[in-house]
Amino acid sequence: MNTQEMLQKLTELEQIQYAYQYVMGVTNFDGNTAAPKNSYQARGQAMAILSGETYKKFINDDVKELLYNLKDKKDKLDFISNRKVEEYIENFEKISKIPMKEFMEFTKLRNESNHAWEQAKTNDDFESFAPYLTKIIEFNKRFANYRKPDKKAYDVLLDDFEKGMEMDDIDKFFKQLKKDVVPNIKEVVKKSASIRDDFLNRSFPINKQKELSYILTDLLKMNRDDYIIAESEHPFTMGLHNNDVRFTTHYYKDMIASSFYSTMHEAGHAIYGLNNDIKLNTTILSGGASNGIHESQSRFYENLIGRSKEFIQYIFPTMKKLFSDQLGDVTANEFYLAVNKPKTSLIRIEADELTYSLHIMVRYEIERMMFEGEVEVKDLPAIWNKKYEEYLGITPPNNTKGVLQDVHWGFGMMGYFPSYALGSAYASQFLAKMKETLDFDSEVAKGDFTKINLWLKENIQTHGAIYTPKQLIKKTCGEEFNPSYYSNYLNSKFKSL
Amino acid sequence: MNTQEMLQKLTELEQIQYAYQYVMGVTNFDGNTAAPKNSYQARGQAMAILSGETYKKFINDDVKELLYNLKDKKDKLDFISNRKVEEYIENFEKISKIPMKEFMEFTKLRNESNHAWEQAKTNDDFESFAPYLTKIIEFNKRFANYRKPDKKAYDVLLDDFEKGMEMDDIDKFFKQLKKDVVPNIKEVVKKSASIRDDFLNRSFPINKQKELSYILTDLLKMNRDDYIIAESEHPFTMGLHNNDVRFTTHYYKDMIASSFYSTMHEAGHAIYGLNNDIKLNTTILSGGASNGIHESQSRFYENLIGRSKEFIQYIFPTMKKLFSDQLGDVTANEFYLAVNKPKTSLIRIEADELTYSLHIMVRYEIERMMFEGEVEVKDLPAIWNKKYEEYLGITPPNNTKGVLQDVHWGFGMMGYFPSYALGSAYASQFLAKMKETLDFDSEVAKGDFTKINLWLKENIQTHGAIYTPKQLIKKTCGEEFNPSYYSNYLNSKFKSL
Numbered sequence: 001m002n003t004q005e006m007l008q009k010l011t012e013l014e015q016i017q018y019a020y021q022y023v024m025g026v027t028n029f030d031g032n033t034a035a036p037k038n039s040y041q042a043r044g045q046a047m048a049i050l051s052g053e054t055y056k057k058f059i060n061d062d063v064k065e066l067l068y069n070l071k072d073k074k075d076k077l078d079f080i081s082n083r084k085v086e087e088y089i090e091n092f093e094k095i096s097k098i099p100m101k102e103f104m105e106f107t108k109l110r111n112e113s114n115h116a117w118e119q120a121k122t123n124d125d126f127e128s129f130a131p132y133l134t135k136i137i138e139f140n141k142r143f144a145n146y147r148k149p150d151k152k153a154y155d156v157l158l159d160d161f162e163k164g165m166e167m168d169d170i171d172k173f174f175k176q177l178k179k180d181v182v183p184n185i186k187e188v189v190k191k192s193a194s195i196r197d198d199f200l201n202r203s204f205p206i207n208k209q210k211e212l213s214y215i216l217t218d219l220l221k222m223n224r225d226d227y228i229i230a231e232s233e234h235p236f237t238m239g240l241h242n243n244d245v246r247f248t249t250h251y252y253k254d255m256i257a258s259s260f261y262s263t264m265h266e267a268g269h270a271i272y273g274l275n276n277d278i279k280l281n282t283t284i285l286s287g288g289a290s291n292g293i294h295e296s297q298s299r300f301y302e303n304l305i306g307r308s309k310e311f312i313q314y315i316f317p318t319m320k321k322l323f324s325d326q327l328g329d330v331t332a333n334e335f336y337l338a339v340n341k342p343k344t345s346l347i348r349i350e351a352d353e354l355t356y357s358l359h360i361m362v363r364y365e366i367e368r369m370m371f372e373g374e375v376e377v378k379d380l381p382a383i384w385n386k387k388y389e390e391y392l393g394i395t396p397p398n399n400t401k402g403v404l405q406d407v408h409w410g411f412g413m414m415g416y417f418p419s420y421a422l423g424s425a426y427a428s429q430f431l432a433k434m435k436e437t438l439d440f441d442s443e444v445a446k447g448d449f450t451k452i453n454l455w456l457k458e459n460i461q462t463h464g465a466i467y468t469p470k471q472l473i474k475k476t477c478g479e480e481f482n483p484s485y486y487s488n489y490l491n492s493k494f495k496s497l
Numbered sequence: 498m499n500t501q502e503m504l505q506k507l508t509e510l511e512q513i514q515y516a517y518q519y520v521m522g523v524t525n526f527d528g529n530t531a532a533p534k535n536s537y538q539a540r541g542q543a544m545a546i547l548s549g550e551t552y553k554k555f556i557n558d559d560v561k562e563l564l565y566n567l568k569d570k571k572d573k574l575d576f577i578s579n580r581k582v583e584e585y586i587e588n589f590e591k592i593s594k595i596p597m598k599e600f601m602e603f604t605k606l607r608n609e610s611n612h613a614w615e616q617a618k619t620n621d622d623f624e625s626f627a628p629y630l631t632k633i634i635e636f637n638k639r640f641a642n643y644r645k646p647d648k649k650a651y652d653v654l655l656d657d658f659e660k661g662m663e664m665d666d667i668d669k670f671f672k673q674l675k676k677d678v679v680p681n682i683k684e685v686v687k688k689s690a691s692i693r694d695d696f697l698n699r700s701f702p703i704n705k706q707k708e709l710s711y712i713l714t715d716l717l718k719m720n721r722d723d724y725i726i727a728e729s730e731h732p733f734t735m736g737l738h739n740n741d742v743r744f745t746t747h748y749y750k751d752m753i754a755s756s757f758y759s760t761m762h763e764a765g766h767a768i769y770g771l772n773n774d775i776k777l778n779t780t781i782l783s784g785g786a787s788n789g790i791h792e793s794q795s796r797f798y799e800n801l802i803g804r805s806k807e808f809i810q811y812i813f814p815t816m817k818k819l820f821s822d823q824l825g826d827v828t829a830n831e832f833y834l835a836v837n838k839p840k841t842s843l844i845r846i847e848a849d850e851l852t853y854s855l856h857i858m859v860r861y862e863i864e865r866m867m868f869e870g871e872v873e874v875k876d877l878p879a880i881w882n883k884k885y886e887e888y889l890g891i892t893p894p895n896n897t898k899g900v901l902q903d904v905h906w907g908f909g910m911m912g913y914f915p916s917y918a919l920g921s922a923y924a925s926q927f928l929a930k931m932k933e934t935l936d937f938d939s940e941v942a943k944g945d946f947t948k949i950n951l952w953l954k955e956n957i958q959t960h961g962a963i964y965t966p967k968q969l970i971k972k973t974c975g976e977e978f979n980p981s982y983y984s985n986y987l988n989s990k991f992k993s994l
Contacts (some may be wrong), residue, residue: 034530036533038723244540
């Protein structure tokens with residue numbers, strides 16, 4: 001085969017992979033939103049078999065030969081093609097070291113375990129979930145060891161979610177936060193204690209909360225024909241194509257801020273997918289540069305926009321009209337203070353910006369301990385509660401609001417959490433850069449997201465996974481990742497509350 | 498390979514096929530219920546590629562050899578294994594004659610065409626749908642000709658949906674109806690003109706209609722963890738596994754009978770899937786004996802139960818409570834008469850039992866003309882309207898309520914419609930048999946479906962596709978299909994109104 005033919009072959013491979021990812025993605029989405037409760041076995045069996053089929057399809061000597069032959073032609077290929085080959089080889093090496101049988105078993109386990117977690121969370125029953133979690137950890141350890149036996153398992157996982165990041169990097173990042181931000185938290189929390197936020201827990205009709213979700217996504221200029229909003233226990237986004245993006249949110253009657261900010265957060269992920277260059281559809285380079293970069297976009301919309309004074313001033317009259325019974329006696333400024341009130345709370349996804357990183361640190365440290373063999377699964381609830389007491393001065397009343405709150409472990413994802421904190425830090429750095437050429441505050445104050453969306457699209461979202469996180473930050477900001485932007489943002493915002 | 502090894506191989510093949518059918522089924526379901534409007538291209542591309550993948554996987558010489566080797570061992574195999582081999586060979590022969598490229602093209606076309614139909618129906622724009630329909634017919638003709646060049650294309654299609662049925666059989670069936678039932682319709686319709694049914698079109702809140710759907714499925718003893726009810730333009734059921742069945746309904750504010758009877762109808766299909774023997778999950782013999790037999794179950798719940806005097810007497814107090822503003826001045830008997838009022842109406846799925854067959858005859862005759870080359874697609878609206886005028890004395894005011902009303906053609910299904918009428922006829926025959934050993938009327942009057950469900954489960958539903966329609970009818974009723982039961986049922990019911 002000549003180079004042209006090999007590239008053609010690669011494109012075919014990409015399209016077949018796209019097709020599998022599409023239907024398996026839809027099936028996962030369906031499983032988390034619409035499917036009957038008892039369907040998990042039917043789905044688990046189908047997904048396990050298909051993961052075996054895709055394994056055979058994409059992990060074999062023919063594919064390997066094609067990829068390495070293309071790698072040899074590096075100099076003849078354009079930048080995009082080289083990136084594709086690079087990504088493919090990385091994925092190939094990641095999976096090919098894992099025996100197919102175990103790969104299929106893990107797929108099946110993840111599905112069953114996700115279901116077990118849902119049940120366990122509903123029933124506050126950690127014990128029923130523990131055996132699944134034990135197996136999830138074993139699989140992750142074993143796979144990491146197959147893949148890179150010379151590296152620590154947790155480092156392998158961290159690098160999967162955020163290329164180039166290992167425990168040392170995360171430690172350094174958290175160390176800086178601990179130095180710059182954490183010392184102020186106690187005082188800020190204390191000073192903020194008098195901020196009124198009782199009205200956030202009044203009874204907000206679900207159908208009106210749903211209306212609000214669409215008001216927000218309309219405001220952010222998302223095209224309703226290209227995405228849907230569904231509901232699930234844990235909000236998530238699935239970008240399948242730039243005309244097919246789905247996100248979920250969760251409506252609680254007595255927590256208006258929960259669906260409001262879940263929607264803003266997931267809308268950020270969704271906009272990333274919708275703004276992927278159309279040429280990237282069905283290619284391996286669709287999606288995002290990394291989980292951290294993806295989080296930078298969701299955090300951007302959730303926090304830098306959604307929790308800003310300007311945005312609240314703009315959206316609050318609409319909310320007051322929608323919820324006249326609930327918010328009639330509240331001012332925009334009171335609402336702004338309430339949704340930013342730093343407090344020591346139990347639930348990560350409802351945490352304020354300032355204490356959010358503490359929630360991540362708890363998870364990071366526990367995951368690390370699990371992988372370093374310093375803790376047994378049965379002791380997790382106790383460790384979790386102890387760390388919450390230590391960092392946040394608060395003990396969960398049950399495991400539903402403690403160790404069982406997040407979807408990640410049930411679904412087999414370990415090493416993901418640091419991406420959330422990194423995402424927030426990246427977002428602050430992007431904002432600083434954006435502000436050099438764009439009057440961010442006044443655009444938000446006008447409720448006009450044309451320019452802001454365009455900046456994020458052109459600088460970040462349109463590129464999908466063309467650049468690695470490091471390349472993208474360098475390209476966009478003209479410098480390496482620098483957590484100081486995040487520290488400065490947090491300190492300046494929360495000192496002025 | 499010895500016989501045991503070959504059977505093992507067949508089981509593997511079945512499970513892989515199940516896996517593809519599951520994810521592709523979910524993807525279709527998603528496309529009809531949840532997916533973003535613009536997702537049809539993303540989905541179409543994925544489904545076309547996967548249909549190619551499954552083609553390669555299941556249509557090849559290895560599979561062929563396995564199937565025919567197993568067929569040779571016929572005498573050594575048990576009944577179930579032989580039926581599996583028979584079904585596989587039939588499917589194999591059906592598909593293998595069609596070139597893969599065309600098979601993939603057709604999959605893509607069906608997806609796009611389904612979308613085009615939806616748009617056309619919404620906008621009353623037959624012209625935009627016509628080019629798709631033209632291609633759908635061409636593909637169906639061509640495929641039928643590849644498969645059985647010695648048979649008429651429409652006969653090939655009819656046999657696909659109802660094994661053993663061809664134009665001659667359908668003609669004979671309709672001829673009997675025309676002789677026994679049609680002569681009475683005019684008079685019955687005239688006599689029924691004074692039946693009051695205006696209250697069916699009052700304003701029934703959608704959320705309460707949804708509540709009613711679940712009241713009905715609970716009453717029918719369906720386990721809520723095993724199925725879901727979604728919404729789609731055209732109600733349909735998808736049985737993926739006996740723990741994963743989905744059906745849709747359609748809620749119109751001013752048509753309570755529409756969602757009521759769509760729900761009862763689809764619940765019948767769903768119960769069939771839920772009652773499939775657990776051993777049939779992931780096998781080629783899951784599902785139903787044929788489309789007609791499937792329709793017999795949906796018609797059974799919709800009409801023989803749902804439109805019976807006993808059922809209305811039982812359910813009406815509940816409905817009156819739910820819709821006190823709308824049904825406060827209505828008696829159970831008035832409601833019974835209203836939902837059975839024979840009238841010359843436009844919409845098939847809302848037709849009464851008596852005139853239903855006329856709607857089917859229109860479609861059957863038009864399909865037949867299309868395949869015999871007696872009509873051009875552009876003339877369909879005119880032909881459709883003429884036939885409605887002729888058979889039902891009523892002309893559709895637009896194509897949305899005329900030729901565009903049904904989902905089938907858009908989705909590439911031609912030759913299906915007669916199954917609906919056959920299903921009604923089968924159902925009457927099953928009911929007559931059931932009544933020999935079970936006091937059907939008094940069970941329905943009590944609202945107790947335990948015995949009725951069990952009879953249908955044991956005699957029909959548990960067997961999935963183990964028996965052909967003819968075998969099943971013979972086994973259950975002790976005689977061949979006999980349309981007289983249907984004629985008698987209709988005549989006796991509608992004379993007594």
